[in-house]
Structures are given as structure tokens and as C-alpha cells.
Amino acid sequence: GDTGWPGGRIDALLLTHGHLDHCGAMAFLDPSIPVVASPTTVALLRAWQESGKSDLTSEVTYLAPRREVADSGGRLIETDRSAAKPGREFRTIGDAPTALVGLLDRSPYSGDRTRFEPGKVAPAPRRLGDGLRVDAYPVDHSVYGAMAFVLEADGGPVAYSGDLRFHGEKGPQTEAFVRALESRPPELLIVEGTRLTARDDVPHPAQISEDDVQRNCRARVEEYPDRLVVADFGPRNVERLRRFRRIALATGRQLVVTPGRLPAAPPPRVGSVDRGRSRPGRHADPPGADDPHPALARPRG
Known part of the structure; x- marks a missing residue:
């Protein structure tokens, strides 16, 4: 909608994946923008x-509504505890699964004093705003659900890769995205610069795949059958968490995680540590050992 931003109307925000450096400032986005x-x-x-x-x-x-502090000249805001808490509007790539709609419709607040107004969830249209076509491509990243986007602008295609890699279990998806760009080269390609170097004389180390990581870590776990093994990696590295789950299953161990990792922890044999005490995971057993959690499964097709 028309937010007063000098750049003009904002019809939607394209979110590639769930890492904080991409979504951590969404609280400042007008909730009317899907x-x-x-x-x-x-x-x-x-x-x-x-x-x-x-x-x-x-x-x-979902957001905590805020209002301007009186007599602050618009420079200060405070949480409006009397207002209903709004949910953000989402447009999903592909169908919006019934389980996801139910999850977003459910109030995250306990008690009757807090009102919650869920945002609308619907499949994303192929064209946004005044007819701008947007194509989405799944890519490999440490967090599941990562996408790249290609926008058909007036001057030609504009591609935004988001964060991507080739060495994870979904590496073929990234390769398919590259082939799509080769078949219709974009006028502008926006990519992350984490691994870029301006020096051609800097040797590139051999690529280590997530399969290599799993194999090496399993070997270390098997080396110490009667010892505690502690693994440290990014809190939103969902694939790495699943890799250690497989290691735990293969070596007869229980995977124990902190409560913050439980939402992405694949069952079974998952426990959590809370204030020094271990408790079993809450999830039901999945159909198969390597199947994604049902609530996180992408629609087929």
C-alpha cells in the first residue's frame, strides 16, 4: 500500500529465508504489506x-502494536497494551497448507485479556502490484525453505539469489536455479557477497559438503562411545541439526537440544535441556527417519 515512503507504493516484501539478517527488521514493516x-x-x-x-x-x-508517546513529537513510541495484537499477512509460494493456516490463525497469547487478530494467509499470485511477474526458485541453504526470486522488470529480468550454497542436501535445487538463469540471463543479478574475493591468486579450499560433515562427526561420536558429545553450530542451521539427529539414531544416542531449537528439532529421540533438567521432546514420530517435520513440509508439485 501507500506507506508514505518516498520510493513509492510497496506491494509486497519478498523474503528469501528465515535468517535474522534477512528478517530481523520486519517489525518495522507496515503490517498491511504482505x-x-x-x-x-x-x-x-x-x-x-x-x-x-x-x-x-x-x-x-505477529506484532506488538505501538503508538506515539504523547508530547514526543513523534520521536518516541510505546507498546499499546490496549490494542489487539495483529498477525502479519503472508503470501505463500505454492499452496498454503491447512496446517500452516491453522498455526497462524491460533493466538500465541494465553488468557482472554489479550486480543489477537490473525493476518490473512493465501497463495502468492504470479504477478504483484501492477502486473510485475515474480518467479520463485528453491535453493540450498542451512535453513530450510530458502528461495531465490526473478522479477520480470520493464528493462529485463532482475534476479535475487538470497543466500545460497551448493554443498548441502538440496544442492541440486541451487543448480536448477543457475540453469534457469542461463536459459534467460538477467539484466541484473543481486547475490550475497560472503564468499566473494577480488583476488584471483587466492586458492579456494576444497569444498566440504554436509555429507562430509556428517561422516566426520559420526566418526568422532563413535570414537567416544561412553562420553558426552557437544556440538556447537548456528541456532537456525536446521539441516545441521537434522544431520546430528541422524548421527544420534545411528549411534544409539539421544539428541538433546536447548528449548530454542525444539521447534526445528526432528523427532524421534529428541529431548530438551531446560535449567539443567532433561525432558523428552514433544513431537510425534514421523512417517520415516529422514522425513521432514509434517508442519514444515513443503507442498509437492
Whole structure:
């Protein structure tokens, strides 16, 4: 809608994935502006918001309404505790699964004193605003649900890769995205610069795949059968968490995680540590050992 932003009307926000450097400022986005993302990304964001600490960086799927502080000249705001808490509007890539709609419709607040107004969830149209075509491509990343976007602008295609990689279990998806760009080269390609170097004489290390990581870590776990093994990796690295779950199953161990990781922890044999005490995971057993959690499964097709 017309937000008063000098750049003009904002019809939607294209969210590639659920890492904080991409979505951590969404609390400042007008809630009337829909967010386009994969169903997996939306489900993960809601789960992380409910299980994590409450601050501005976590207000992604529902918001704490705020108002200007009187006599501040618009320079100060405060939480409006009397107003209903709005849910953000999402447009999913592909169908919006019934389980996801139910998750976003459910109030995250306990008690009758807090009113919650869920945002609308619907499949994203192929064209946004005044007919701008947007194509979405799944890509490989450490968090599931990552997407790249290609916009058919007046001057030609504009591609935005988001964060991507080739060495994870979904590497073929990234390769398919590259082939799509080769078949219709974009006029502008926007990519992350984490691994870029301006020097051609810098040797590139051999690529280590997630399969290599799993194989090496399993070997270390098997080396110490009667010892505690502690793994440290990014809190939103969902694939790495699933890899350690497989290691735990293969070596007869229980995977124990902190409460903040539970929303993305694949069952079974998952426990959580809370204030020094271990408790079993809440999830039901999945259909198969390597199947994604049902609430996070992307629609087929």
C-alpha cells in the first residue's frame, strides 16, 4: 500500500529465508504489506517467535502494536497494551497448507485479556502490484525453505539469489536455479557477497559438503562411545541439526537440544535441556527417519 515512503507504493516484501539478517527488521514493516515466502519459512518463523525471547528482531509473524508517546513529537513510541495484537499477512509460494493456516490463525497469547487478530494467509499470485511477474526458485541453504526470486522488470529480468550454497542436501535445487538463469540471463543479478574475493591468486579450499560433515562427526561420536558429545553450530542451521539427529539414531544416542531449537528439532529421540533438567521432546514420530517435520513440509508439485 501507500506507506508514505518516498520510493513509492510497496506491494509486497519478498523474503528469501528465515535468517535474522534477512528478517530481523520486519517489525518495522507496515503490517498491511504482505510478505511473500515459502510455507516452510513462514512455519519456522512462527515457531521460533513463539519459543524465543520477545524483542523487535523476533516480531515477524505477529506484532506488538505501538503508538506515539504523547508530547514526543513523534520521536518516541510505546507498546499499546490496549490494542489487539495483529498477525502479519503472508503470501505463500505454492499452496498454503491447512496446517500452516491453522498455526497462524491460533493466538500465541494465553488468557482472554489479550486480543489477537490473525493476518490473512493465501497463495502468492504470479504477478504483484501492477502486473510485475515474480518467479520463485528453491535453493540450498542451512535453513530450510530458502528461495531465490526473478522479477520480470520493464528493462529485463532482475534476479535475487538470497543466500545460497551448493554443498548441502538440496544442492541440486541451487543448480536448477543457475540453469534457469542461463536459459534467460538477467539484466541484473543481486547475490550475497560472503564468499566473494577480488583476488584471483587466492586458492579456494576444497569444498566440504554436509555429507562430509556428517561422516566426520559420526566418526568422532563413535570414537567416544561412553562420553558426552557437544556440538556447537548456528541456532537456525536446521539441516545441521537434522544431520546430528541422524548421527544420534545411528549411534544409539539421544539428541538433546536447548528449548530454542525444539521447534526445528526432528523427532524421534529428541529431548530438551531446560535449567539443567532433561525432558523428552514433544513431537510425534514421523512417517520415516529422514522425513521432514509434517508442519514444515513443503507442498509437492
